[in-house]
Amino acid sequence: MYSPSRKDFIALTLSDQHSRSYNNGKHRRQSCWRKWKQLSRLQRSLILFLLALLLICGLLFYPSFSEQWGGRPLSPLSLAVSLLYLHAAIYVSQRVSVVSLASEIVSVKPVDRLEMVREAFRHAWKGYKEFAWGHDELKPVSKSYGEWFGLGLTIIDALDTMWILGLKEEFEEARKWVETELSFSKNVDVNLFESTIRILGGLLSTYHLTGDEMFLEKAKDIGLRLMPAFKTPSKIPFSDVNIGKGTAHPPRWTSDSTLAEVTSVQLEFRELSRLTQDPQYQEVVNEVMKLVHKLPGKHDGLVPMFINTNSGQFTHKGVFTLGARADSYYEYLLKQWIQGGKTEPDLLEDYLEAIEGVKKHLLRTSGPRKLTFVGELNHNRFNPKMDHLVCFLPGTLALGAHNGLPEDHMELALQLMETCHQMYIQMETGLSPEIAHFNLQPYDGRDVDVKPADRHNLLRPETVESLFYLYRFTKDAKYRDWGWDILESFNKYTRVPSGGYTSISNVRDPVNPGPRDKMESFFLGETLKYFYLLFSDDLELLSLDKYVFNTEAHPLPIWQLPPV
Ligand code: DMJ
Secondary structure (H helix, E strand, O other): OOOOOOHHHOOOOHHHHHHHHOOOHHHHHHHHHHHHHHOOHHHHHHHHHHHHHHHHHHHHHOHHHHHHOOOOOOOHHHHHHHHHHHHHHHHHHHHOOEEEEOOEEEEOOOOOHHHHHHHHHHHHHHHHHHHOOOOOEEEOOOOEEEOOOOOOHHHHHHHHHHHHHOOHHHHHHHHHHHHHOOOOOOOOEEEHHHHHHHHHHHHHHHHHHHOOHHHHHHHHHHHHHHHHHHOOOOOOOOOEEEOOOOEEEOOOOOOEEEHHHHOOOHHHHHHHHHHHOOOHHHHHHHHHHHHHHOOOOOEOOEOOOEEEOOOOOEEOOOEEOOOOOOHHHHHHHHHHHHHOOOOOHHHHHHHHHHHHHHHHHHEEEOOOOOOEEEOEEEOOEEEOEEEHHHHHHHHHHHHHHHOOOOHHHHHHHHHHHHHHHHHHHOOOOOOOOOEEEEOOOOOOOOOEEOOHHHOOEOOOOHHHHHHHHHHHHHOOHHHHHHHHHHHHHHHHHOEOOOOOEOOEOOOOOOOOOOEOOOEOHHHHHHHHHHHHHHHOOOOOOOOOOOEEEOOOOOEEEOOOOOOO
16 A cells, blocks of 8 residues: 655655666656756756856866867867866756855755645645635635535545645645535435546545545445436436435436446446445446447447436437547546456457547548547548547556557557647647647648637646656656646646636637636646656556556556456
8 A cells, every 4th residue: 555655755856866767878868958947047047157167267277278279189188178177067067956156045956846746736725725615616716616516526536636745734634624524415416427536536545545444434425325326227327316315317408328427437336345345336337337338339349428328228329539428438448457457358348449449430640740639420520629638548548558458559649649748739828728629731830720619728637647657658758848848837827826726718818818717626636646646756656557547536456356
């Protein structure tokens, strides 16, 4: 079990990071460049100034050196002295941490990225604590709160992040609230999927990290209260449950459920059965997977977005996407297979078939920069539209390749990661829109078009999540740099001075990004957690060979024994 008293409490030094991560010339060069980019403009100027100073001293105090520039070849002695000066200058620029200049002490310590993530978390938490404590979400601009289920969603979603970041004080106050204030005995309708991934997932993962039984008791309580959702004619669960009354129902306008929702509660319910030795939870969710596995209406492994709770059949057939309403179906096929120790062949079969379906029907390249992207299929018409949500896919593909799946999954992961990165850097704020439309025409210009209604950014985690997976598997420092740039953009355009971060309306307008006055709980539960894991050099911190992350970034253990 992971204990937070380890390296993550230690602010890592640059030389630590350097010596651990890179062992060849290429990586060393990248690392120097990375370190250079971590310095502020003032720090860079100081180092350049020092270098220039050393060079001038060299020229002044070693006369034959200047003569050599007159055309005569360098003698071995002067060459050695020149190299010595250069080496000394580089050494000083790398090692110096405090410089005295004109009697001013100026710190040139490189930016500690882990500390910057902790700082961002503390800032978000400050706003939540002051204006929204005990409520679901912070509205940072109006200094108020928003309610969804009325269950203190932000606190529960953020518990394991605080533990992982080593924010002991914040964790303790949150733990106290969960123990003394959180009650699920409430006449309130909750969405099965959202409360499973955020609340049940958050409580289970915090139980695993801390060993604190209180979290397991709370997890059992909510798990049991969600069970009525599965009492339907088809065994495909309803979308909503009243956790106080023990009743469940579909949305008012339909008897359909969303496909991603009914197939993305399995990791959590299966884990609850394992922990409680009560099979009822895993039975209901395994039944859903079995039904979907054999259901007609798939298109080379791709699934429609809706399923009917009465008939158990797919509805709204003909639209295929890896974005909203279907995304985590694909993610959970792979992750359940990993969770269960790779012993459930139907899950693997469905996953492999689906990835082939993606390659066959949804992959295209943009005109200008030949970026590979995942579009949508709408009744056999290709639509070059990609939700930011699809940016979970590079990470999932890389995780599969790491677990022995075909190498071309990794190649595709690398290409899609580049595309998701471009969705950020091609925007004026450096932040991705919610939806991108890719330009298929082969002329110079932007790859990404954004429709006015799609220009918002909700502080979503998917790209940072994938950067984390890709860094863990490749150790390529560029993924950390890309992540760092995103964190800087969040700080520049979404940070609210009085506390908290806000979603924005227009990623194309750096002058007026249009704060929307909402900080989603997943910003603390997922986005900041993945930033921290991306920048951490401790590769054993939530090792991907020991943990599988649910779709809300809550780590759950990979089972040592196969499922029963
Ligand atoms: C989160 O609740 C989860 O990551 C979910 O899978 C998708 N939507 C949000 C984040 O974007």
